[in-house]
Amino acid sequence: MGCSNPSCVDLSRLHNKQMETLLENGGQQLGRKRWWYPAHPANYTADNRTKFDIDHIVIHSAEGYTGGLSSFDNPNRQASAHYAVGWDGNVVQMVADKDKAWHAGKKGSTGISGMNERSIGIEHVGFAHAMWPGTETEWSQDLLNASAKLVAQLARKYDVPIDREHIIPHALVDPERRTDPGPYWPWDWYIRRIKWYYHRPFVYGAIGVTAIVGIIWWATQAREKKRIKGWKKI
Numbered sequence: 001m002g003c004s005n006p007s008c009v010d011l012s013r014l015h016n017k018q019m020e021t022l023l024e025n026g027g028q029q030l031g032r033k034r035w036w037y038p039a040h041p042a043n044y045t046a047d048n049r050t051k052f053d054i055d056h057i058v059i060h061s062a063e064g065y066t067g068g069l070s071s072f073d074n075p076n077r078q079a080s081a082h083y084a085v086g087w088d089g090n091v092v093q094m095v096a097d098k099d100k101a102w103h104a105g106k107k108g109s110t111g112i113s114g115m116n117e118r119s120i121g122i123e124h125v126g127f128a129h130a131m132w133p134g135t136e137t138e139w140s141q142d143l144l145n146a147s148a149k150l151v152a153q154l155a156r157k158y159d160v161p162i163d164r165e166h167i168i169p170h171a172l173v174d175p176e177r178r179t180d181p182g183p184y185w186p187w188d189w190y191i192r193r194i195k196w197y198y199h200r201p202f203v204y205g206a207i208g209v210t211a212i213v214g215i216i217w218w219a220t221q222a223r224e225k226k227r228i229k230g231w232k233k234i
Contacts, residue, residue: 005129010065018065018066019088025073033089044095050098055118055119056120057154059122060081061126066084081103081123082094084125086146088143089145124139124143133184139184144189153197156198164191
């Protein structure tokens with residue numbers, strides 16, 4: 001906490017600490033750059049939320065190097081988030097989507113507008129005021145792309161609109177205490193990137209269908225030309 005200048009960021013820890021924590025403390029790899037590292041049950045509310053209960057996604061900066069992994073497993077922390085995105089694009093789930101992480105209000109409170117009840121919280125390795133554009137600490141493309149892809153998947157799963165009213169900064173929820181993810185988070189680019197990941201399966205599907213139709217048309221035309229050519233020989 002309190003790091004507000006690139007000079008106070010430890011670049012080695014920024015790049016490596018999250019992965020070291022996962023490997024040293026039994027993180028479970030679920031797939032390529034996907035991990036499970038559970039928060040302590042004392043730090044969230046077990047529940048059975050469905051797509052009808054979730055309508056916001058809250059974006060945080062962790063003010064640290066692991067995205068919360070090194071603190072949310074401590075039962076005294078009284079805070080948690082559903083996901084942590086690493087500098088290299090690793091996505092770590094810490095609380096199941098169905099449960100209520102305490103990321104938008106302390107000690108299990110519902111937060112402003114009941115945001116803990118209604119949202120999914122995503123932490124990001126880094127510091128709200130030290131990720132200066134044009135420096136080695138500016139938000140990494142791996143982190144931003146992984147985060148945008150995760151949000152697109154969640155938006156599709158829970159029917160969350162992709163706009164600034166539903167994908168919001170932690171600072172909007174708790175403006176008196178929080179400023180994250182900070183002034184250097186590229187919101188316009190980020191929302192566009194989420195939309196791209198959201199629509200990409202449909203775009204690729206349409207391209208695939210078009211290609212198949214084109215191949216069938218080409219094959220049909222080739223057969224027809226061959227048949228007409230055969231007539232001319234009779």
